[in-house]
Amino acid sequence: MPEIKTLSDVATVAQVSPSTVSRILNGTAVVAKDKRERVLKAIEELNYRPNVIAQGLARGQSMTIGVVTQAISSPFYGEALAGVEEGLEGSGYHALFASGHWRVTEEREALALLTSRRVDAIILTGSSIPDHELQELAQTVPTVVVGRTIPGLEDFCISVDNVQAASIGLQYLISLGHRQIAYISGTGTIQGDAVERLEAYRQTLKKAGLKYDPNLVVEGDYQERSGLFGIETLFARGAIFTAVACANDQSAYGARLALYRRGIRVPDDVSLIGFDDLQSSMYTTPPLTTVRQPIVEMGRLASKLALSILRGTPIKPSHIQAQLIIRESTAILRGTRA
Amino acid sequence: MPEIKTLSDVATVAQVSPSTVSRILNGTAVVAKDKRERVLKAIEELNYRPNVIAQGLARGQSMTIGVVTQAISSPFYGEALAGVEEGLEGSGYHALFASGHWRVTEEREALALLTSRRVDAIILTGSSIPDHELQELAQTVPTVVVGRTIPGLEDFCISVDNVQAASIGLQYLISLGHRQIAYISGTGTIQGDAVERLEAYRQTLKKAGLKYDPNLVVEGDYQERSGLFGIETLFARGAIFTAVACANDQSAYGARLALYRRGIRVPDDVSLIGFDDLQSSMYTTPPLTTVRQPIVEMGRLASKLALSILRGTPIKPSHIQAQLIIRESTAILRGTRA
DNA sequence: AAAACTCTTGACAGCGCTTTCAAAACCTGC
DNA sequence: GCAGGTTTTGAAAGCGCTGTCAAGAGTTTT
Numbered sequence: 001m002p003e004i005k006t007l008s009d010v011a012t013v014a015q016v017s018p019s020t021v022s023r024i025l026n027g028t029a030v031v032a033k034d035k036r037e038r039v040l041k042a043i044e045e046l047n048y049r050p051n052v053i054a055q056g057l058a059r060g061q062s063m064t065i066g067v068v069t070q071a072i073s074s075p076f077y078g079e080a081l082a083g084v085e086e087g088l089e090g091s092g093y094h095a096l097f098a099s100g101h102w103r104v105t106e107e108r109e110a111l112a113l114l115t116s117r118r119v120d121a122i123i124l125t126g127s128s129i130p131d132h133e134l135q136e137l138a139q140t141v142p143t144v145v146v147g148r149t150i151p152g153l154e155d156f157c158i159s160v161d162n163v164q165a166a167s168i169g170l171q172y173l174i175s176l177g178h179r180q181i182a183y184i185s186g187t188g189t190i191q192g193d194a195v196e197r198l199e200a201y202r203q204t205l206k207k208a209g210l211k212y213d214p215n216l217v218v219e220g221d222y223q224e225r226s227g228l229f230g231i232e233t234l235f236a237r238g239a240i241f242t243a244v245a246c247a248n249d250q251s252a253y254g255a256r257l258a259l260y261r262r263g264i265r266v267p268d269d270v271s272l273i274g275f276d277d278l279q280s281s282m283y284t285t286p287p288l289t290t291v292r293q294p295i296v297e298m299g300r301l302a303s304k305l306a307l308s309i310l311r312g313t314p315i316k317p318s319h320i321q322a323q324l325i326i327r328e329s330t331a332i333l334r335g336t337r338a
Numbered sequence: 339m340p341e342i343k344t345l346s347d348v349a350t351v352a353q354v355s356p357s358t359v360s361r362i363l364n365g366t367a368v369v370a371k372d373k374r375e376r377v378l379k380a381i382e383e384l385n386y387r388p389n390v391i392a393q394g395l396a397r398g399q400s401m402t403i404g405v406v407t408q409a410i411s412s413p414f415y416g417e418a419l420a421g422v423e424e425g426l427e428g429s430g431y432h433a434l435f436a437s438g439h440w441r442v443t444e445e446r447e448a449l450a451l452l453t454s455r456r457v458d459a460i461i462l463t464g465s466s467i468p469d470h471e472l473q474e475l476a477q478t479v480p481t482v483v484v485g486r487t488i489p490g491l492e493d494f495c496i497s498v499d500n501v502q503a504a505s506i507g508l509q510y511l512i513s514l515g516h517r518q519i520a521y522i523s524g525t526g527t528i529q530g531d532a533v534e535r536l537e538a539y540r541q542t543l544k545k546a547g548l549k550y551d552p553n554l555v556v557e558g559d560y561q562e563r564s565g566l567f568g569i570e571t572l573f574a575r576g577a578i579f580t581a582v583a584c585a586n587d588q589s590a591y592g593a594r595l596a597l598y599r600r601g602i603r604v605p606d607d608v609s610l611i612g613f614d615d616l617q618s619s620m621y622t623t624p625p626l627t628t629v630r631q632p633i634v635e636m637g638r639l640a641s642k643l644a645l646s647i648l649r650g651t652p653i654k655p656s657h658i659q660a661q662l663i664i665r666e667s668t669a670i671l672r673g674t675r676a
Numbered sequence: 677a678a679a680a681c682t683c684t685t686g687a688c689a690g691c692g693c694t695t696t697c698a699a700a701a702c703c704t705g706c
Numbered sequence: 707g708c709a710g711g712t713t714t715t716g717a718a719a720g721c722g723c724t725g726t727c728a729a730g731a732g733t734t735t736t
Contacts, residue, residue, distance in 0.1 A: 017686045049454045054722035057691050073420035082411035116387045224621045253621045260623040283562045283591045285598040355716045392692035
């Protein structure tokens with residue numbers, strides 16, 4: 001294997017001191033034209049690339065942003081990460097990902113890993129680490145958290161108002177004439193997206209003068225299969241509904257399949273609505289009506305925020321708006337069925 | 339912000355030399371019990387975590403594996419990356435991702451980024467960098483490439499036999515009685531998955547005594563929308579077909595939607611088959627029949643291979659087998675239609 | 677032509693850690 | 707109680723780079 005060249009190799013070849021090479025590399029100071037040329041030539045010749053690790057050590061910054069995610073292959077987090085990457089583009093910073101797989105201990109490990117690599121800032125997505133730990137973390141390293149708001153760290157949190165967002169969807173269903181609306185929830189019972197969205201379901205029903213029927217809600221876990229099981233459970237209970245709202249798009253996919261299996265048409269017999277607006281929701285059959293969370297943008301914004309903090313001039317994260325995306329999985333209530 | 343502690347801070351507190359602390363940390367040598375305890379206590383007290391970057395510099399290895407991917411948010415690459423991560427688990431190594439977005443120049447940049455961070459090995463997925471560049475790269479740093487076989491680097495390549503794999507799907511369609519089979523291809527015309535799979539289409543047709551009708555194949559780009567357009571194009575051409583094979587699952591999703599839009603039932607009127615078996619293909623309506631590429635396993639295997647190379651005892655990558663997954667988007671040919 | 681500056685350049689310390697090397701400490705056994 | 711051997715320990719160099727500092731070169735001024 002061809003040796004990897006170092007800055008002093010370049011210096012030797014160009015017959016200048018390492019400092020000079022460094023100066024040229026970083027534009028830290030003016031250097032005489034002839035030396036500059038010799039150095040550039042040497043760099044070219046040796047195919048030299050600075051060792052970012054060494055630079056990091058010397059400069060005291062790693063030029064990397066740690067990103068803790070739950071699962072890199074989940075469409076939701078995948079989009080968020082893509083956003084983060086995009087936001088970092090051209091900044092010289094790079095993202096280091098670590099997955100928590102929805103387990104707090106693993107998430108802590110992920111965090112430990114990132115800090116032991118001395119990342120310059122940390123972005124957390126879908127974190128379930130307790131507030132106070134994150135508050136502590138934020139003392140040590142610039143931290144931004146997406147999808148959740150931590151007291152005291154409001155300016156470093158990026159999230160949509162779940163209650164408001166989820167309401168939009170419900171309201172739409174109601175406006176379509178639906179009165180028996182089933183709900184497949186997310187997981188988590190104390191705090192977080194799942195309880196907020198469920199809360200929105202209850203509130204919206206109430207506001208519309210409909211009564212909350214626990215028989216119509218089933219607990220899911222944001223995964224496709226839980227949507228499928230959700231519908232099965234509903235039927236097993238003998239529940240009657242003309243629409244079903246899901247805590248996220250993925251569970252809506254599963255619900256869709258369960259409905260299909262039973263020969264129930266969407267939206268003719270039952271309306272279906274999701275939450276998130278994943279890229280693929282545009283291509284389900286029928287295309288899914290959903291409440292859009294601008295996931296990619298949120299990721300991008302998270303990066304921008306982190307960078308701005310590092311720069312010393314934190315931007316104020318503008319509020320993120322959810323938006324109803326009407327597609328073809330919802331329809332005006334016709335007959336009764338299911 | 340609380341200062342971050344260093345190894346010599348620990349040494350000072352524990353009243354030993356930095357060397358001793360290092361030895362304890364790495365188990366490099368035996369240390370007296372009392373000192374060991376003092377050090378451990380100091381570490382605890384200061385909440386010290388070794389600086390992996392500095393370790394990397396000193397040891398000459400970064401403990402990170404660079405992974406170039408095309409798009410982190412694509413379901414296909416997402417699964418592969420998850421596999422890579424999994425394979426690295428517990429090894430002490432961590433993955434650094436860089437995306438090429440299907441553009442060779444960007445991919446080169448990604449590679450440059452990874453090498454300038456002195457990653458200990460590189461895993462490429464979906465790479466479209468010319469063979470010779472990769473051969474060169476492999477001279478400098480342990481390289482494993484997934485989804486493609488590079489001459490001379492066979493032992494470091496992990497891929498399925500595209501021709502064989504794609505044939506399985508086609509054969510199945512034919513065995514179902516289909517004779518007019520449309521094909522929505524992938525992108526890339528000189529080499530790579532797309533041409534191999536297309537080749538499989540032609541060969542299989544030929545072997546079955548069917549003639550290749552260029553009118554039935556349309557070029558796609560592996561994305562959902564190209565599947566949709568593909569079907570539209572086919573109809574615009576007045577093509578007659580009873581089944582459509584897609585170069586990957588994502589384009590099959592798009593095709594599915596186009597068919598739905600036209601009121602064509604799957605599989606009753608037209609059979610549909612994909613390639614990859616993405617996680618979500620199990621939940622489409624109807625669930626998609628497809629040729630399974632064990633993507634996650636391939637990622638995992640890539641990691642294992644990379645680690646084994648670093649360890650100095652390269653394993654021989656076992657051959658990856660594709661497998662037909664029969665679900666509900668395909669059916670025996672009944673009437674004629676479309 | 678010497679004094680007073682201004683630029684350019686190299687030496688060197690240091691980032692936080694590892695790792696040799698040799699000195700210090702501890703054991704043996706006689 | 708001391709020579710010889712074995713451990714344990716610390717000093718110091720070094721990983722590849724940056725950044726300060728002061729010396730050297732080059733200009734301008736008087």
